[in-house]
Amino acid sequence: MKIAVCVKQVPDTWAEKTLRPEDSTLDREAPDGVLNELDEYAVEEALQIAEAHGGEVTVVSMGPARAAETVRKALSMGADAGIHVQDDALHGSDAIATSAVLAAALEGKGFDLIIFGSESTDARMSVIPAMVAERLGIAQLTFAQRVSVSGSDVTIERVTDYGFDTITASMPAVVSVVEKINEPRYPSFKGIMAAKKKPVETLGVSELGLDVAAVGQAAAWSAVEDFAARPPKPAGTIVADEGEGGARIASYLTEQKFI
Amino acid sequence: MAPVLVLAEHDAANGAVKKVTLELLTLARRLGEPVAVWFGAGSGDALELLGQYGASTVYVADGSGVTDHPVVPMVDVLAALVADVSPAAVLVPSSADGKEVAGRLAVRTGSGVITDAVDIDASGVATQSVFGGSTVVHSKVTSGTPIYTVRSNSVAPEAAPTTCTAQPVSVEVSDVAKKATVTDRTVASKGGRPELTEAAVVVSGGRGVGGPEGFSVIEKLADSLGAAVGASRAATDAGWYPHQYQVGQTGKTVSPQLYIANGISGAIQHRAGMQTSKVVVVVNKDAEAPIFELADFGVVGDLFEVVPQLTDEIEKRAN
Ligand SMILES: Cc1cc2nc3c(=O)[nH]c(=O)nc-3n(C[C@H](O)[C@H](O)[C@H](O)COP(=O)(O)OP(=O)(O)OC[C@H]3O[C@@H](n4cnc5c(N)ncnc54)[C@H](O)[C@@H]3O)c2cc1C
Ligand SMILES: Cc1cc2nc3c(=O)[nH]c(=O)nc-3n(C[C@H](O)[C@H](O)[C@H](O)COP(=O)(O)OP(=O)(O)OC[C@H]3O[C@@H](n4cnc5c(N)ncnc54)[C@H](O)[C@@H]3O)c2cc1C
Numbered sequence: 001m002k003i004a005v006c007v008k009q010v011p012d013t014w015a016e017k018t019l020r021p022e023d024s025t026l027d028r029e030a031p032d033g034v035l036n037e038l039d040e041y042a043v044e045e046a047l048q049i050a051e052a053h054g055g056e057v058t059v060v061s062m063g064p065a066r067a068a069e070t071v072r073k074a075l076s077m078g079a080d081a082g083i084h085v086q087d088d089a090l091h092g093s094d095a096i097a098t099s100a101v102l103a104a105a106l107e108g109k110g111f112d113l114i115i116f117g118s119e120s121t122d123a124r125m126s127v128i129p130a131m132v133a134e135r136l137g138i139a140q141l142t143f144a145q146r147v148s149v150s151g152s153d154v155t156i157e158r159v160t161d162y163g164f165d166t167i168t169a170s171m172p173a174v175v176s177v178v179e180k181i182n183e184p185r186y187p188s189f190k191g192i193m194a195a196k197k198k199p200v201e202t203l204g205v206s207e208l209g210l211d212v213a214a215v216g217q218a219a220a221w222s223a224v225e226d227f228a229a230r231p232p233k234p235a236g237t238i239v240a241d242e243g244e245g246g247a248r249i250a251s252y253l254t255e256q257k258f259i
Numbered sequence: 260m261a262p263v264l265v266l267a268e269h270d271a272a273n274g275a276v277k278k279v280t281l282e283l284l285t286l287a288r289r290l291g292e293p294v295a296v297w298f299g300a301g302s303g304d305a306l307e308l309l310g311q312y313g314a315s316t317v318y319v320a321d322g323s324g325v326t327d328h329p330v331v332p333m334v335d336v337l338a339a340l341v342a343d344v345s346p347a348a349v350l351v352p353s354s355a356d357g358k359e360v361a362g363r364l365a366v367r368t369g370s371g372v373i374t375d376a377v378d379i380d381a382s383g384v385a386t387q388s389v390f391g392g393s394t395v396v397h398s399k400v401t402s403g404t405p406i407y408t409v410r411s412n413s414v415a416p417e418a419a420p421t422t423c424t425a426q427p428v429s430v431e432v433s434d435v436a437k438k439a440t441v442t443d444r445t446v447a448s449k450g451g452r453p454e455l456t457e458a459a460v461v462v463s464g465g466r467g468v469g470g471p472e473g474f475s476v477i478e479k480l481a482d483s484l485g486a487a488v489g490a491s492r493a494a495t496d497a498g499w500y501p502h503q504y505q506v507g508q509t510g511k512t513v514s515p516q517l518y519i520a521n522g523i524s525g526a527i528q529h530r531a532g533m534q535t536s537k538v539v540v541v542v543n544k545d546a547e548a549p550i551f552e553l554a555d556f557g558v559v560g561d562l563f564e565v566v567p568q569l570t571d572e573i574e575k576r577a578n
Contacts, residue, residue, distance in 0.1 A: 127362030139438035221371025221402035241560025246568025
């Protein structure tokens with residue numbers, strides 16, 4: 001089986017995230033970049049499926065030069081090869097362009113499964129997996145808390161508002177996973193060493209057959225007009241419970257007209 | 260006035276119109292003439308309510324096609340409507356389905372998409388609250404038919420009564436939609452509480468609740484306030500409360516008037532789902548818990564002492 005996992009480098013989960021005043025794009029230089037948390041679960045799921053059914057796992061990432069660290073991280077967990085789409089023209093791409101680039105990088109390589117995280121921690125749009133499925137014209141099995149592969153079919157449990165839906169499709173398919181699905185492994189020392197020798201192909205936009213004028217901030221179909229930091233919330237009132245904590249909250253809620 | 264398509268979300272089980280739909284109709288009126296799009300069997304009650312909030316027409320797309328396959332049939336119907344009626348914009352709720360519908364529709368119709376808008380003005384400029392609410396962004400779609408997903412509880416629904424007529428639309432499920440099939444739906448018990456993402460008040464419990472029995476304390480407080488119950492991942496993972504009540508990055512995003520966090524430490528992934536709540540009340544026995552940074556009012560104490568007392572007080576004051 002051929003499995004691709006799409007991973008994004010994002011600012012460290014705990015880092016304060018800011019937009020750059022000059023062009024309203026996310027400041028990706030200041031904080032440490034890490035593998036998007038949910039994508040660790042995507043990598044883990046890909047590795048488990050490959051271990052159970054045989055196959056090869058390719059990591060695909062679009063991002064600036066330092067996103068190479070993120071590709072290596074996924075390789076050190078056990079993935080076999082990487083594709084890093086890196087091009088200055090991509091800076092400021094919207095979801096439309098991002099999905100086009102990922103689809104171009106994935107197309108025609110014979111992947112049976114293309115696995116994503118269900119959401120990035122920076123932009124949090126939760127749209128890229130669906131948009132890539134739309135572009136590739138293949139089945140979309142997203143928000144999976146469970147994935148099982150049997151023959152040429154893949155079945156997932158999609159988390160819903162009311163519980164979950166069981167959804168099945170023939171491969172190839174796009175899958176996205178939620179964090180309930182597994183427990184991602186830590187890269188071992190051996191894995192880290194091995195990752196250094198694994199092949200990573202670095203591609204530019206034109207090498208994917210796309211027009212550089214169709215990606216990046218200038219080509220985006222949505223634009224930021226302006227932004228501002230929200231004034232920090234004034235510190236609240238914190239009291240220690242001395243037997244009347246519940247009553248004090250009730251008084252506060254009465255004041256605020258909730259009761 | 261150009262029509263504005265609104266995906267009318269409703270309860271899968273009983274067909275009740277969700278509040279977010281009325282919020283979307285309210286926003287849509289700023290941009291043009293709101294027209295609802297309904298997936299499933301319509302009902303007289305729904306028709307009346309949609310009319311109450313200004314929808315002159317509701318396109319009803321019914322048939323097994325829309326329920327047998329996830330997400331894509333809705334895109335098929337909306338894309339056909341976009342071509343037919345040339346709407347000024349398309350508004351969908353920021354649910355998992357809604358975002359995916361929006362993303363695919365954007366690709367298919369050659370349009371820009373903005374997710375998680377909390378407001379839209381008459382010129383189509385959307386407000387997004389990003390990075391856990393620390394930054395407010397104004398953005399605009401610059402190409403195609405603007406597609407927005409809107410977070411629930413972002414605006415107050417305003418009535419604008421009109422007569423709503425239902426117009427059936429044919430559902431032509433595309434081949435790509437048929438590639439994935441829903442074989443089973445598992446509905447976890449729901450209880451009589453308001454829905455988490457729509458509730459004006461949410462009362463949540465975390466690891467500090469100590470076990471499944473502990474949640475009865477949380478539920479009693481919730482019921483005294485007519486609130487929904489939420490939980491942290493620590494609580495849902497331990498099996499103390501069902502997964503669909505998880506609040507946070509990989510659970511629900513809530514934005515209620517009042518959020519009461521009990522025995523929750525305030526991990527960044529939890530905050531991601533509740534940080535835009537208007538008023539936050541915290542009960543936690545550890546004064547250092549990061550959740551206190553978000554509190555408008557906090558009590559450092561044992562939730563098993565504080566919460567039952569609060570519930571009693573509320574019941575007393577209500578009588
Ligand atoms: C605060 C903020 C708000 C934004 N709002 C909008 C908006 O409203 N409209 C818009 O069009 N663009 C918007 N963007 C731009 C958008 O973030 C990028 O296009 C981004 O690459 C895709 O969005 P996401 O990270 O939210 O993806 P999601 O859909 O949340 O990501 C889901 C999964 O897709 C995969 N994935 C995502 N990006 C990559 C990548 N670069 N390489 C490999 N895999 C990837 C990962 O598996 C990830 O887990 C915004 C950006 C920021 C920082
Ligand atoms: C990819 C990923 C996604 C995640 N998504 C989510 C998500 O969507 N939602 C989410 O919530 N978490 C999420 N998490 C988990 C998150 O990081 C935290 O582990 C989780 O939120 C902790 O839950 P908690 O606050 O209930 O537990 P803890 O952090 O253990 O906190 C328990 C708190 O209860 C207090 N306490 C204990 N006993 C009492 C008592 N008797 N009275 C009063 N206070 C008491 C303690 O002082 C402590 O502050 C995610 C993590 C990852 C890696």
